[in-house]
Amino acid sequence: xxxxxxxxxxxxxxxxxxxxxxxxxxxxxxxxxxxxxxxxxxxxxxxxxxxxxxxxxxxxxxxxxxxxxxxxxxxxxxxxxxxxxxxxxxxxxxxxxxxxxxxxxxxxxxxxxxxxxxxxxxxxxxxxxxxxxxxxxxxxxxxxxxxxxxxxxxxxxxxxxxxxxxxxxxxxxxxxxxxxxxxxxxxxxxxxxxxxxxxxxxxxxxxxxxxxxxxxxxxxxxxxxxxxxxxxxxxxxxxxxxxxxxxxxxxxxxxxxxxxxxxxxxxxxxxxxxxxxxxxxxxxxxxxxxxxxxxxxxxxxxxxxxxxxxxxxxxxxxxxxxxxxxxxxxxxxxxxxxxxxxxxxxxxxxxx
Numbered sequence: 001x002x003x004x005x006x007x008x009x010x011x012x013x014x015x016x017x018x019x020x021x022x023x024x025x026x027x028x029x030x031x032x033x034x035x036x037x038x039x040x041x042x043x044x045x046x047x048x049x050x051x052x053x054x055x056x057x058x059x060x061x062x063x064x065x066x067x068x069x070x071x072x073x074x075x076x077x078x079x080x081x082x083x084x085x086x087x088x089x090x091x092x093x094x095x096x097x098x099x100x101x102x103x104x105x106x107x108x109x110x111x112x113x114x115x116x117x118x119x120x121x122x123x124x125x126x127x128x129x130x131x132x133x134x135x136x137x138x139x140x141x142x143x144x145x146x147x148x149x150x151x152x153x154x155x156x157x158x159x160x161x162x163x164x165x166x167x168x169x170x171x172x173x174x175x176x177x178x179x180x181x182x183x184x185x186x187x188x189x190x191x192x193x194x195x196x197x198x199x200x201x202x203x204x205x206x207x208x209x210x211x212x213x214x215x216x217x218x219x220x221x222x223x224x225x226x227x228x229x230x231x232x233x234x235x236x237x238x239x240x241x242x243x244x245x246x247x248x249x250x251x252x253x254x255x256x257x258x259x260x261x262x263x264x265x266x267x268x269x270x271x272x273x274x275x276x277x278x279x280x281x282x283x284x285x286x287x288x289x290x291x292x293x294x295x296x297x298x299x300x301x302x303x304x305x306x307x308x309x310x311x312x313x314x315x316x317x318x319x320x321x322x323x324x325x326x327x328x329x330x331x332x333x334x335x336x337x338x339x340x341x342x343x344x345x346x347x348x349x350x351x352x
Contacts, residue, residue: 004176004209004231006150007106007126009047011178011209017226017264018211020152021046021237021257024247025086029075033239034088035099038107040254041237045261048106050129050234051096053116056083073246093123114143121147129234130166132156132184132213138169145173152232153177154213156184160204167205178232179205181225182213187250193221198228217250219260226267235260290316293324295336303332310342319343 004011011018021041027034041049065080076082100107110129111117128144132154155163181197201210211232212225222233236251296311312321318341330347
């Protein structure tokens, strides 16, 4: 059974779902907003908050960095400057690390390139996220694996062969791998989620943890993912879905995240242990609803019981009705009043 430990929290098949509040760049370059998001995620019950780390000038070609980016969600004249306006550096990350410690929530990030992975290693991040776009970037995957921390790996836009290739690159180096079913649409429609892939991943990669990076608007599909076996759920998170930016509209606000965490915790409890047996809280309702065998009328001692002599009535505090055939043809050792319980000790042993 795959077991995975992040910042002291053990995640496995029997554990609560590990909930990651994906902040990404919903902080809009503001440390204060990021801190508010950290606190709100903690208050909602999330296990972790996650940012995205890029070295923009090394990540993008010059043409892509300089591409005009003029739209309502832009924070810069070019795509690169837009990204730079949203990017935190080492000092901001250190401040947020300290704040996460004070709040009591795990903080880590997605590494989009080698310099970012190295910076996160320098900061001793407790885990790493690999974005769907890097599933084929095998050199980066191996580099991150060598850092030795748990890895959450999204699989949006991938084939099973792509996932296998990435898995096979990471696992010989680092066994702490969570493979996350993901649809790289923002948002993703329910019919695009293909949650049965979670089962496919469980069967194909039994030594890895399986999770779900859920880009659907709402919380219901995360619960389905957990029931199918996902033990880590990542959801985009914001303080206000109407905020300027591409990710806010499909992100959860604090009440939504709180409800999702609540329902995921309930789901684990509701799954139980798989052993069918009565529980104490069923006793009272089944006393009223269940039935027993009683005398259908006043019966004298020495009477041989027939079907007409036995009634099936509530409450459930006597011989269960499945014993009906075992009392037929047996003789009463003493009289019974109407509605009085029939018990084996009232009956003469059946003749053989």
